[in-house]
Amino acid sequence: xxxxxxxxxxxxxxxxxxxxxxxxxxxxxxxxxxxKFDVERFGIKLVGSPRHADALLVTGGGTRQAAVRLREVYxxxxxxxxxxxxxxxxxxxxxFEKGYHMAGPIDKIVKEVDPNAIIxxxxxxxxxxxxxxxxxxxxxxxx
Amino acid sequence: MxxxxxxxxxxxxPFHPLxxxxxxxxxxxxxxxxxxxxVRISYNHRGIxxxxxxxxxxxVPFLVSRICGICSASHPLAYVQAVEEIAGVEPPERALYxxxxxxxxxxxxxxxxxxxxAGHFIGYDTVFMWAWKYREPVLDLLEEITGxxxxxxxxxxxxxxxxxxxxxxxxxxxxxxAIEKKTEMLTKAVLDDPVIHARLKGVGVLKKEDGIKxxxxxxxxxxxxxxxxxxxxxPYAAYSDLDxxxxxxxxxxxxxxxxxxxxxxxxxxxxTRQALKKLPKGPVAVEVKEIPxxxxxxxxxxxxGETFHxxxxxxxxxxxxxxxxxxxxxxxxxxKASCIGESIADVTITLAAVDPCYSCTERMAVxxxxxNVIHDYASLLQMSRAKTTRLRKEIGAPEMKLEDI
Numbered sequence: 360x361x362x363x364x365x366x367x368x369x370x371x372x373x374x375x376x377x378x379x380x381x382x383x384x385x386x387x388x389x390x391x392x393x394x395k396f397d398v399e400r401f402g403i404k405l406v407g408s409p410r411h412a413d414a415l416l417v418t419g420g421g422t423r424q425a426a427v428r429l430r431e432v433y434x435x436x437x438x439x440x441x442x443x444x445x446x447x448x449x450x451x452x453x454x455f456e457k458g459y460h461m462a463g464p465i466d467k468i469v470k471e472v473d474p475n476a477i478i479x480x481x482x483x484x485x486x487x488x489x490x491x492x493x494x495x496x497x498x499x500x501x502x
Numbered sequence: 503m504x505x506x507x508x509x510x511x512x513x514x515x516p517f518h519p520l521x522x523x524x525x526x527x528x529x530x531x532x533x534x535x536x537x538x539x540x541v542r543i544s545y546n547h548r549g550i551x552x553x554x555x556x557x558x559x560x561x562v563p564f565l566v567s568r569i570c571g572i573c574s575a576s577h578p579l580a581y582v583q584a585v586e587e588i589a590g591v592e593p594p595e596r597a598l599y600x601x602x603x604x605x606x607x608x609x610x611x612x613x614x615x616x617x618x619x620a621g622h623f624i625g626y627d628t629v630f631m632w633a634w635k636y637r638e639p640v641l642d643l644l645e646e647i648t649g650x651x652x653x654x655x656x657x658x659x660x661x662x663x664x665x666x667x668x669x670x671x672x673x674x675x676x677x678x679x680a681i682e683k684k685t686e687m688l689t690k691a692v693l694d695d696p697v698i699h700a701r702l703k704g705v706g707v708l709k710k711e712d713g714i715k716x717x718x719x720x721x722x723x724x725x726x727x728x729x730x731x732x733x734x735x736x737p738y739a740a741y742s743d744l745d746x747x748x749x750x751x752x753x754x755x756x757x758x759x760x761x762x763x764x765x766x767x768x769x770x771x772x773x774t775r776q777a778l779k780k781l782p783k784g785p786v787a788v789e790v791k792e793i794p795x796x797x798x799x800x801x802x803x804x805x806x807g808e809t810f811h812x813x814x815x816x817x818x819x820x821x822x823x824x825x826x827x828x829x830x831x832x833x834x835x836x837x838k839a840s841c842i843g844e845s846i847a848d849v850t851i852t853l854a855a856v857d858p859c860y861s862c863t864e865r866m867a868v869x870x871x872x873x874n875v876i877h878d879y880a881s882l883l884q885m886s887r888a889k890t891t892r893l894r895k896e897i898g899a900p901e902m903k904l905e906d907i
Contacts, residue, residue, distance in 0.1 A: 378524075380546075381568045381571040381574075382523065382570055383568075383574070384571070385571070386572065386615065387651070387652070393631055393634035393635060394634070394635040395638045409517075419546075422546060422548060424524075424544060425545055428516055428524070454565055455548045455553065455568075457556065458549040458550075459552060460549045461549075484650075485653065
């Protein structure tokens with residue numbers, strides 16, 4: 360295994376990117392840090408800058424204004440990194456698919472910057488915190 | 503010197519570790535003191551009103567519950583009330599009680615969420631962890647009733663989709679007791695804490711006159727001594743049958759808003775218990791066959807303030823116009839009154855104090871696709887004024903200065 364990927368899998372630090380979500384996935388992500396789920400015990404930590412992050416937790420379907428910023432955030436993230444599409448909107452724009460202000464889905468936006476980006480999908484509206492943990496574990500063990 | 507001295511500007515956003523959502527604040531600072539604030543939004547605009555015109559009346563509640571994940575019971579309720587006004591349908595009494603219970607449970611979880619985040623913003627993570635821990639049982643109850651922790655999708659035109667099973671009532675009453683006890687403990691701990699007093703009292707004061715001028719709603723208004731509440735002023739669902747009080751505090755600072763939210767949480771637990779005990783028997787929905795032409799309004803008290811929905815129907819199976827006004831839309835401009843003169847360190851908690859929710863608010867985006875220019879409010883205003891001046895010249899009206907208007 361590539362040593363960079365090997366080191367990525369230990370204690371991933373995540374940066375949360377909201378690209379036009381309804382807040383639901385966001386509060387469930389914050390919920391992961393609180394006593395009931397407490398992912399910090401696995402070394403997963405929410406950080407304040409994409410430059411410190413190993414993974415991006417992307418929520419929302421990617422509005423036209425957010426797409427520009429998402430590409431910029433992806434460029435700033437240290438590589439290799441994993442992009443987690445959290446929720447139905449991030450996976451395929453969900454109920455907002457036909458909206459005139461949507462530039463998504465997220466995988467399309469990210470692949471414009473880096474065609475070889477590692478992207479993982481966690482569906483659900485919103486995914487339960489347990490689903491999110493399970494999604495992250497499955498994605499990391501598949502690397 | 504013709505050009506004004508350029509003031510230092512502090513940019514916060516669009517992605518900032520303190521914010522869950524994208525928003526952009528531009529603070530003009532003089533040393534540590536904020537002298538002006540500009541807000542740029544519409545990063546989160548999704549075109550919900552237009553999408554709603556392409557959906558059937560029955561499908562729209564699922565869309566409007568995704569306007570905002572935290573107010574996902576209030577928005578559909580306001581929409582459904584508007585459609586029921588058009589159709590002239592009276593939902594059965596049990597449905598009204600179920601709606602009340604879900605809305606009050608939502609208020610408990612939203613207010614506890616705010617208290618936690620406020621603690622996090624002032625660097626008091628103990629409050630954050632406590633409040634979010636006490637919030638979990640509420641989400642579990644909501645999941646047990648509606649099948650989802652958030653985005654309940656429980657109201658429909660003519661009633662409710664899911665009933666509260668009678669066997670669940672004793673369990674809910676027990677859980678509510680526990681929630682109320684823990685919230686009371688949290689309230690006492692927060693209100694007696696000298697650090698929180700020192701950090702929140704006298705910070706970000708929104709005076710009553712300013713509050714009325716900016717037409718703020720919800721806990722932001724009630725924290726400034728404006729005791730307005732849709733649940734009392736224009737009762738909907740089963741609120742007129744319940745015994746409860748509107749909480750308001752006269753000070754207008756962040757501390758007052760925190761007190762209002764904490765006391766409202768306890769009040770909401772009491773209301774839910776009353777509604778559960780009074781829960782009438784009977785069906786939970788009536789059948790609605792056709793929506794006649796007409797227009798209707800519905801409003802509900804979301805955790806952040808009054809949410810208002812307007813729906814127009816032409817007799818078909820889709821709304822021809824659907825307009826939403828969310829509470830943060832009026833609460834956000836009040837930053838102009840509450841943030842100026844504060845120090846930079848106090849601005850974050852002042853901004854957080856109205857519990858702004860941008861996913862609700864973003865209704866307008868002007869994007870110039872060819873040149874990739876995004877106009878903000880100031881440039882739109884300037885463009886609008888320039889056009890007026892040009893038109894005036896064209897029709898030969900006497901020139902008017904801005905000061906004259």
